[in-house]
Amino acid sequence: MAYIGNSAANQTFTPVIDTFNGNGSTTAFTLTYPVASVAQVEAYISNVPQQPGVAYTVLGNTITFTSAPPSGTANIYVRYTSPITQIMQPGQGTVGTTQLMDAAVTASKVADASLTPAKLTVGAISWDSSGRVTMPYQPAFKARMSTNGNTSVANGSVMPFDTAMYNIGSNFNTSTYRFTAPVAGVYAFSYHSYKNGSSTPSLIAARVNTNALFRTRVDGSTDTVIVAAFSCYLSANDYVDVVNDSGVTFVAFDNTTGSYTSFEGYLVG
Numbered sequence: 001m002a003y004i005g006n007s008a009a010n011q012t013f014t015p016v017i018d019t020f021n022g023n024g025s026t027t028a029f030t031l032t033y034p035v036a037s038v039a040q041v042e043a044y045i046s047n048v049p050q051q052p053g054v055a056y057t058v059l060g061n062t063i064t065f066t067s068a069p070p071s072g073t074a075n076i077y078v079r080y081t082s083p084i085t086q087i088m089q090p091g092q093g094t095v096g097t098t099q100l101m102d103a104a105v106t107a108s109k110v111a112d113a114s115l116t117p118a119k120l121t122v123g124a125i126s127w128d129s130s131g132r133v134t135m136p137y138q139p140a141f142k143a144r145m146s147t148n149g150n151t152s153v154a155n156g157s158v159m160p161f162d163t164a165m166y167n168i169g170s171n172f173n174t175s176t177y178r179f180t181a182p183v184a185g186v187y188a189f190s191y192h193s194y195k196n197g198s199s200t201p202s203l204i205a206a207r208v209n210t211n212a213l214f215r216t217r218v219d220g221s222t223d224t225v226i227v228a229a230f231s232c233y234l235s236a237n238d239y240v241d242v243v244n245d246s247g248v249t250f251v252a253f254d255n256t257t258g259s260y261t262s263f264e265g266y267l268v269g
Contacts, residue, residue: 020076022069031078034061042079045069139182140266141172145254150196151261152251153244159193159204159252161242161263178241179265181234189265190229191242196251205245206230209238215245223253225260231268240265 020029022045035041038058043050043065050056056065069076090099127133143161145151153159158177172179181187195202201219204226205212216228234240242263244250254261 016080018078019074020069020078022072022075024071025068027066027068028062028064029076029078031058031061031063033080035080040080040082042081044077044079046072046075137169138267139169139171140264141167141169141179142262142264143167143172143174143177144256144262145252146256147254148256150251150253152249154249155244155247157244159191159242159244159261159263161261165262176241177263178239179263180239181236181267183267184233184235186231186233186268187240187265188229188231188268189240189263190227191263192225192227192261194253194260195224195226196253200248201246202226202250203245203247204228204250205243206240207243208232208234208240212245213240 016032018029018032031041035058038052038056041058041063042052043056043063045065050065054066056063058064063078124137125133125135142165144163144165145160146163151160161172161177162174164172164174169182171182179189189206191204191206193204195218201217203215203217205215206228207213213232214228214230216226218224218226232240252261
């Protein structure tokens, strides 16, 4: 008789029983066949049936008892209640984040050289065939004064770096002249200024949240270039600025290119 559909397949099943010797300490035993569910086996200890999922569990071809069975020869036996079935693989594109266990994907599950830029968020991090890594969103800035000539900065005032030469992440404010950390981490900074000749010693202080981190002192009456570099750990929303801490007016010079007076920094990591 003709029919529509796949050909019928005959399947035979001969009940199988595994026996084990208890020793009073071992709880896990290896089954002859793997099973997909604890409901596919019945376990007995000294002819006493055990409750599935409570007295024992099954994972693949390992049966584990909650308590170690007592010592005895073949006093444990496991009977298979249904044919061993093939565990079906999920269909293509059917596994989502809810199906994955937390921390299930480990380094050992990722094949060497299989993690490519195409597998990462576009633009977040990339590298080329020479191994050069770029992080275009890494916070970084460089700012300068907009004046072309001497700029007087009163004692206690923030150095007016009001023009950003670059400002990745927009974390430097050209109105307050502050850099605000978007995330916690170690940051590197530097500043330099061209001091107009004066006999009065000059101090410039780098501050974190108005607290001086360190000061740079310049003496003498000749024109002097002041350069300082430092790093520090910042919490998110901490800010860094540079102030005149001289006690007198500081006269800086800027030629609008930032080569004389500027402030810069970036997130190290």
